[in-house]
Amino acid sequence: MASIRLDDVSVNFVLYQGSGRSLKKTLLHSSTSGALKHDAHHRITVKALNGVSLRLEHGDRLGLIGGNGAGKTTFLRTLAGVYEPTAGRIRVEGRVTPLFDIGLGLDPDATGYDNIRMRAAYFGIDSDEIERKMEDIAAFTELGDYLSLPVRTYSAGMTLRLAFAAATAVDPEILLMDEWIAVSDVQFLEKAQRRAEGFVNRSSIMVVASHMEEVLRRLCNKILWLDHGTIVRMGPVDEVLAAYRATLGDVALKTAPAPAPEPAAAPQP
Numbered sequence: 001m002a003s004i005r006l007d008d009v010s011v012n013f014v015l016y017q018g019s020g021r022s023l024k025k026t027l028l029h030s031s032t033s034g035a036l037k038h039d040a041h042h043r044i045t046v047k048a049l050n051g052v053s054l055r056l057e058h059g060d061r062l063g064l065i066g067g068n069g070a071g072k073t074t075f076l077r078t079l080a081g082v083y084e085p086t087a088g089r090i091r092v093e094g095r096v097t098p099l100f101d102i103g104l105g106l107d108p109d110a111t112g113y114d115n116i117r118m119r120a121a122y123f124g125i126d127s128d129e130i131e132r133k134m135e136d137i138a139a140f141t142e143l144g145d146y147l148s149l150p151v152r153t154y155s156a157g158m159t160l161r162l163a164f165a166a167a168t169a170v171d172p173e174i175l176l177m178d179e180w181i182a183v184s185d186v187q188f189l190e191k192a193q194r195r196a197e198g199f200v201n202r203s204s205i206m207v208v209a210s211h212m213e214e215v216l217r218r219l220c221n222k223i224l225w226l227d228h229g230t231i232v233r234m235g236p237v238d239e240v241l242a243a244y245r246a247t248l249g250d251v252a253l254k255t256a257p258a259p260a261p262e263p264a265a266a267p268q269p
């Protein structure tokens with residue numbers, strides 16, 4: 001059974017280690033100065049996560065909220081193993097599927113089809129299973145014959161469609177998402193949302209960072225509010241969102257853009 005446990009986890013980044021006094025002063029008096037510190041080596045560091053302790057179990061769908069620089073992305077990347085904690089302990093049990101930086105890992109010289117196969121192989125899915133799913137994945141991308149061409153011939157939007165389809169070809173145990181909603185192609189956004197929701201439902205644990213209240217309410221059953229890398233509050237969605245709004249006002253969270261109408265016919269790539 002998937003589980004996540006963090007005990008007093010901190011992640012520090014070194015921002016500046018030169019001797020220029022004026023830049024140091026500017027950094028220390030910037031708006032994030034609460035999180036900026038001198039360390040023992042006279043470097044300026046930022047505590048992106050600061051003593052975070054929590055547990056997540058099967059069925060937990062956690063939404064991350066907090067202002068810019070609160071530590072949401074750092075939290076996700078730490079769960080994914082991209083960053084090692086500077087202090088504290090983290091234990092993640094289960095297969096992690098990060099759905100952020102989703103274009104990472106695509107081979108530009110391989111075809112769309114081969115990229116889907118490689119992604120599946122990376123997650124240990126056997127070739128028979130992926131061939132069974134291939135028709136569905138290919139239909140989802142709407143890329144048609146382009147799937148037989150190298151990915152370097154794709155536009156940015158086409159690459160995103162492929163990356164998203166490939167990443168969601170495999171059912172995750174622990175699903176991590178970062179503002180995936182902010183895809184540029186509005187028609188694709190609706191489809192991506194529907195697919196992601198199915199994907200979320202089949203995962204054991206899901207964590208999503210989002211500034212969109214609608215997304216958080218639809219996908220999550222718990223909210224973690226971070227500020228300067230520290231937990232302000234964690235609990236039921238209504239409760240934490242209300243507390244967050246009360247502190248920051250209605251501008252704290254955005255509403256999602258209106259979905260585009262369904263196209264009459266599938267667009268040609």
Ligand SMILES: Nc1ncnc2c1ncn2[C@@H]1O[C@H](COP(=O)(O)OP(=O)(O)OP(=O)(O)O)[C@@H](O)[C@H]1O
Binds near residue numbers: 014067069073
């Ligand atoms: N690779 C890095 N190197 C140096 N500092 C970093 C790095 N990544 C994040 N930070 C710093 O850590 C802090 C937390 O950043 P993070 O990206 O986790 O915040 P966030 O909540 O995701 O913000 P946003 O909503 O703006 O994306 C910020 O002060 C940021 O400048």
